[in-house]
Amino acid sequence: xxxxxxxxxxxxxxxxxxxxxxxxxxxxxxxxxxxxxxxxxxxxxxxxxxxxxxxxxxxxxxxxxxxxxxxxxxxxxxxxxxxxxxxxxxxxxxxxxxxxxxxxxxxxxxxxxxxxxxxxxxxxxxxxxxxxxxxxxxxxxxxxxxxxxxxxxxxxxxxxxxxxxxxxxxxxxxxxxxxxxxxxxxxxxxxxxxxxxxxxxxxxxxxxxxxxxxxxxxxxxxxxxxxxxxxxxxxxxxxxxxxxxxxxxxxxxxxxxxxxxxxxxxxxxxx
Amino acid sequence: xxxxxxxxxxxxxxxxxxxxxxxxxxxxxxxxxxxxxxxxxxxxxxxxxxxxxxxxxxxxxxxxxxxxxxxxxxxxxxxxxxxxxxxxxxxxxxxxxxxxxxxxxxxxxxxxxxxxxxxxxxxxxxxxxxxxxxxxxxxxxxxxxxxxxxxxxxxxxxxxxxxxxxxxxxxxxxxxxxxxxxxxxxxxxxxxxxxxxxxxxxxxxxxxxxxxxxxxxxxxxxxxxxxxxxxxxxxxxxxxxxxxxxxxxxxxxxxxxxxxxxxxxxxxxxxxxxxxxxxxxxxxx
Numbered sequence: 361x362x363x364x365x366x367x368x369x370x371x372x373x374x375x376x377x378x379x380x381x382x383x384x385x386x387x388x389x390x391x392x393x394x395x396x397x398x399x400x401x402x403x404x405x406x407x408x409x410x411x412x413x414x415x416x417x418x419x420x421x422x423x424x425x426x427x428x429x430x431x432x433x434x435x436x437x438x439x440x441x442x443x444x445x446x447x448x449x450x451x452x453x454x455x456x457x458x459x460x461x462x463x464x465x466x467x468x469x470x471x472x473x474x475x476x477x478x479x480x481x482x483x484x485x486x487x488x489x490x491x492x493x494x495x496x497x498x499x500x501x502x503x504x505x506x507x508x509x510x511x512x513x514x515x516x517x518x519x520x521x522x523x524x525x526x527x528x529x530x531x532x533x534x535x536x537x538x539x540x541x542x543x544x545x546x547x548x549x550x551x552x553x554x555x556x557x558x559x560x561x562x563x564x565x566x567x568x569x570x571x572x573x574x575x576x577x578x579x580x581x582x583x584x585x586x587x588x589x590x591x592x593x594x595x596x597x598x599x600x601x602x603x604x605x606x607x608x609x610x611x612x613x614x615x616x617x618x619x620x621x622x623x624x625x626x627x628x629x630x631x
Numbered sequence: 632x633x634x635x636x637x638x639x640x641x642x643x644x645x646x647x648x649x650x651x652x653x654x655x656x657x658x659x660x661x662x663x664x665x666x667x668x669x670x671x672x673x674x675x676x677x678x679x680x681x682x683x684x685x686x687x688x689x690x691x692x693x694x695x696x697x698x699x700x701x702x703x704x705x706x707x708x709x710x711x712x713x714x715x716x717x718x719x720x721x722x723x724x725x726x727x728x729x730x731x732x733x734x735x736x737x738x739x740x741x742x743x744x745x746x747x748x749x750x751x752x753x754x755x756x757x758x759x760x761x762x763x764x765x766x767x768x769x770x771x772x773x774x775x776x777x778x779x780x781x782x783x784x785x786x787x788x789x790x791x792x793x794x795x796x797x798x799x800x801x802x803x804x805x806x807x808x809x810x811x812x813x814x815x816x817x818x819x820x821x822x823x824x825x826x827x828x829x830x831x832x833x834x835x836x837x838x839x840x841x842x843x844x845x846x847x848x849x850x851x852x853x854x855x856x857x858x859x860x861x862x863x864x865x866x867x868x869x870x871x872x873x874x875x876x877x878x879x880x881x882x883x884x885x886x887x888x889x890x891x892x893x894x895x896x897x898x899x900x901x902x903x904x905x906x907x908x909x910x911x912x913x914x915x916x
Contacts, residue, residue, distance in 0.1 A: 407832040407833070407834065407835075408803075408832055540689050540690050540859070541689070541859045541860065541861075541900075541903070542689055542899070542900055542903035543903070544903075544905070545903060545904065545905040545906075545907075546903065548905070567832065567833070568905075569833070570862075570904070570905040570906065571905040573905065573906065574905040574906045607834055608833060608834060610837075611833040611834045611836065611837040612833055612862065613836075613837070613840065613860070613862035613863050613865060613866035614862055614865060614866075615861035615862045615864065615865045615889055615901065615904060616865055616889065616890070617865050617885050617886040617887075617888070617889030617890045618865065618886070619865065619866065619867070619868075619869075619885060619886075620865075620866060621837070621840060621841050621844060621866055621867070622833075622836070622837040622840060622841075622862075622866050623834060623837025623838060623840075623841065624837075
C-alpha cells in the first residue's frame with residue numbers, strides 16, 4: 361500500500377445532512393475540505409450549531425456523510441457497523457467533551473486504558489500504570505473507578521485511554537469545555553504535548569478561541585456548515601480576512617483589566 | 632411619574648445597595664458525613680448602585696453560594712450567620728413572608744441557563760407581568776405596557792409579538808435577554824447575575840455584556856456578577872472579588888486585581904488563562 365507519509369487525514373467536499381421526519385433535511389456540514397498532517401495540531405473553531413461536532417462524528421464513523429470523501433492514512437473511512445472496524449481506523453482516536461459519559465462507570469480506569477493498549481501496534485509494551493503517570497496521575501490509580509476522580513482527572517484518563525492506542529490522529533471534540541477554567545489550557549497543552557511526542561496529528565475542536573490559539577498550528581473557522589477561513593494560527597488571529605472571523609475575534613473579552621466592552625455595537629442586532 | 636415611565640430612571644429613595652458582612656454558611660454534620668461543612672467563611676462584600684461587583688473563583692469556591700445566601704436560597708439545613716443588610720434590615724433574620732416581598736421585587740436574580748430558568752410552557756408575557764402583578768399594584772393593561780417597554784430595553788425585536796411567544800421560540804441569547812427582562816420587571820435595585828453569559832456563544836455573550844453594562848449605568852443597579860471568566864470580568868466589572876474555599880482572598884478595583892494581583896491564588900487563576908504560563912514547573916508547551 362502506498363501511503364503518503366505526511367498526509368494523515370484528507371477531507372474533501374464533505375456534506376452531512378440530518379433527516380427529521382416531516383421536516384426538510386438539515387445540512388449540518390456543507391462542502392467542507394481540509395487536511396491534517398503528522399505532528400500538526402489543527403484547531404477547528406465555530407459557534408454552537410456550526411457543524412464542528414458533526415465533522416468529528418463523520419470522521420469517527422458515527423454519522424454517514426451524504427457525499428464527499430474522508431480518507432485516513434490512505435484508507436476511506438467507513439461508517440461504524442456491528443463488524444470490527446479496520447485496524448487502520450482504530451488509529452484514529454477520540455477524546456469527547458464529557459468525561460462523565462465517555463468512560464464506562466463500571467470498569468476500573470486501568471482496564472479501560474488496557475483496552476486502548478491492546479490496539480497499539482508498536483513493540484514496546486506499555487502498561488495502564490505508565491499511561492496514568494504520563495497524564496499526570498498516579499500508577500496506583502489504575503484500580504480506581506471513574507467516579508473516584510474529579511472532572512479534570514477523568515479527562516486525563518480519557519486522554520490516556522485514547523493515546524494508549526497509539527493513534528496517528530487524535531480528535532478532541534470540545535475536550536475541555538466541561539472542565540474548570542483553570543484546568544482548560546493545562547489539559548489542552550497536555551493533549552498537544554503527547555500528540556507531538558508520538559508524532560501524531562491532532563484535530564482540536566472547540567468554541568474557545570483563546571485556547572485554540574495557544575495550541576493550534578493552523579485554524580479552521582466554521583460558520584453554518586462551511587469553513588469561512590483557514591490559515592496559520594497567528595495569521596488568522598492577527599489579520600482575519602473574513603468578516604465573521606473578525607466579529608468572532610472582537611467578541612472575545614480580554615482579561616486585561618481595561619474594561620473594554622467586547623464585540624461590535626452592530627452585532628447586537630444580528631444576535 | 633407613571634409606572635411605565637419609571638422603568639427609564641431609578642427612583643432616588645431605592646438607590647441603596649446591599650451590604651454583606653462576615654457572612655458564614657455551615658452545613659451541619661450528618662450521620663453519613665460527621666464533620667460540618669463550611670460553605671462560606673466570613674465573606675464581606677458591598678453592592679453599590681451603578682457598580683458591577685464581580686466575584687470570581689473556581690467551581691466550589693463559594694461564589695454562587697454567596698449569591699444564593701443573599702436571596703435566602705440556601706440548601707436545606709444550612710445555617711447562615713453574619714449580616715446581609717438591605718434597606719435597614721438584616722435579610723438573614725427576615726421571615727420567609729417578608730423575604731418573599733423583597734425577592735424578585737427589590738433583589739432579582741439572573742441565572743446561568745435561560746432555557747431552564749424560564750418556564751417552558753408559559754408565554755413570555757405572562758412570565759414578565761406575573762411578577763409585576765404579584766409585587767406591584769398595577770393593572771393588567773399597565774403591566775402589559777411595561778412589559779413591552781422592558782422588552783424594548785433589552786432589545787428584543789417586535790416586543791408586542793414577542794410577549795405572545797414561548798421561550799423555545801427564541802435563540803439562547805434572546806432567551807437570556809428575556810430572563811434579564813423578567814429580573815428587571817419590578818425595578819429591583821440589586822441584581823444577582825450568576826454566570827449570566829456562560830451558556831452563550833462569544834458573539835452573543837458580547838451583546839448581553841453590553842446590555843448588562845448599559846442597564847447598570849442607566850438604571851443605577853447594584854449588580855453582583857458571578858463568573859469564572861476573567862475576560863468577562865475585565866469587560867464589565869468595576870471591582871473584583873476573588874474567592875477560594877468559601878473565603879474572600881482578594882478584593883479591589885478591576886484593573887488592580889487583574890493586572891497587579893496581590894494574592895498567589897489570583898496569580899494562579901491569571902496564569903491558567905490560555906497563552907499565559909506558570910512561572911514554576913507545571914505547563915510548558
